[in-house]
Amino acid sequence: MAFYDALLPRRMKKDLTIIPVVRLQGTIMTGGSQFRPALNLASVAGSLDKAFSMKRSPAVAIIVNSPGGSPVQSRLIFKRIRDLAEEKQKRVHIFVEDVAASGGYMIALAGDEIIADPSSIVGSIGxxxxxxxxxxxxxxxxxxxxxxxxxxxxxxxxxxxxxxxxxxxxxxxxxxxxxxxxIDLVKARRQGKLAADDDTLFNGLFWSGVKGRELGLVDELGDMHGFLKARYGEKMRTRLIAPRRGLFGGRIPASIGSDDFAQTIAASATQGVADALENKAIWGRYGL
Known part of the structure; x- marks a missing residue:
């Protein structure tokens, strides 16, 4: 869609409403590898800054798909989104895909609205x-x-x-x-929307998107394009803002020798197996 929009005359582009989209996916942690990309402030700051800098866009859409992880990185990402939203005066629409649990839900709280699929997993506030x-x-x-x-x-x-x-x-x-x-963050961001007592909401359980809406953890059920079309009209277009990544998620130094290169690949593969198993265990807690 972005390709065809680029071919339109400038006068026709003025009628379009462009909504930048940032995808936040993965386990929240510092570091990471090509087998388990890290979701942290350093990895998403550039994409967030670019999305919120699109002057003609009235809002930013953020897709969250994370089982959680570091509470510090979760809150840092949450705060960066809210700081940019207030600075640039833009609404934030959060769309939950498979899961926004624990730290993933903390990030989702940055949205002015949280929209989930009926089968999404939300919560795990513990x-x-x-x-x-x-x-x-x-x-x-x-x-x-x-x-x-x-x-x-x-x-x-x-x-x-x-x-x-x-x-x-x-x-x-x-x-x-x-x-x-x-808990304080949930209560502040979902003030007037929560529909259950503390013992129910904050005991670490997680729920489907349907139940999450009943409990007040989610605002609406639906998908990103359907929601944005209904909100901004048929002339709405989305534009994915993706971080730049090289081979294996980074660059190999120019001076590396063939033997060193082979050892690096072997070490990365070994670590990758461990990372993949740990990553599977984290996602598996939510049946994914």
């Missing part, structure tokens, strides 16, 4: 930490764990040492703080 413990395994294989610290809590929650009740309580205290921040 905080989770997970790990494994290996102290008994070390005993069985005859390995002695040696750790030297300055500070008695420096090895808190070390997976190779027996779990301590004080360490667990400290972690839960941190989780309660992060959860409270999340």
């Amino acid at each position: 905080v989770v930490s997970a790990s494994f413990g290996f102290p008994e395994l070390l005993k069985k294989i005859g390995v002695e764990r040696r750790v030297y610290t300055a500070g008695q809590s420096k090895v808190s929650l070390d997976p190779f040492q027996p779990e301590k009740e004080t360490d667990v309580e400290h972690l839960k205290s941190l989780q309660r703080d992060v959860h409270a921040t999340f």
Whole structure:
């Protein structure tokens, strides 16, 4: 559609309403790889800035498809969207695809309206930490764990040492703080729309788009093009704002040798398998 619009005379373009679209997809985290692209402020800031800088556009459409991740990166993306919306005086329409859960839903809160598919997954307003413990395994294989610290809590929650009740309580205290921040954000952004009590909304459960609408977590059910056509008329056009990416999500240094190149590819492939498995586990929690 954008190609044909480019061929139109300038006078005809004036009748069009262009809505820039930014896609935010993936697990929210710092770093990342070509096998598991990271969704974080650094990876989306350029696309957001470009979308909100389109002067003639009355709004920005943002597609969210994320099972969550880093609460810090989630809030940073949320804040950048709201800051740009206020600075550029534009409405923000958030469209949920498969899932906007946990940190993904936190990002969705940046929308003036949240539109989901009836089968989308929304919510999961909670905080989770997970790990494994290996102290008994070390005993069985005859390995002695040696750790030297300055500070008695420096090895808190070390997976190779027996779990301590004080360490667990400290972690839960941190989780309660992060959860409270999340809850406050939901209440501020969905003020007057929430249709259930705190115990129902903020216990970490997730729901379909249909149930999310009943609970007040979603404004409407539908799809992006249908919603935007109804809102801005038949002369509305969307324009995808995509980040620039090179081969494997980046550039290979010009000075790299053939042996180094092979080792780099092998290492990337090995790490990619681990990333792919972890990524599958995160999405799998929501049946995806």
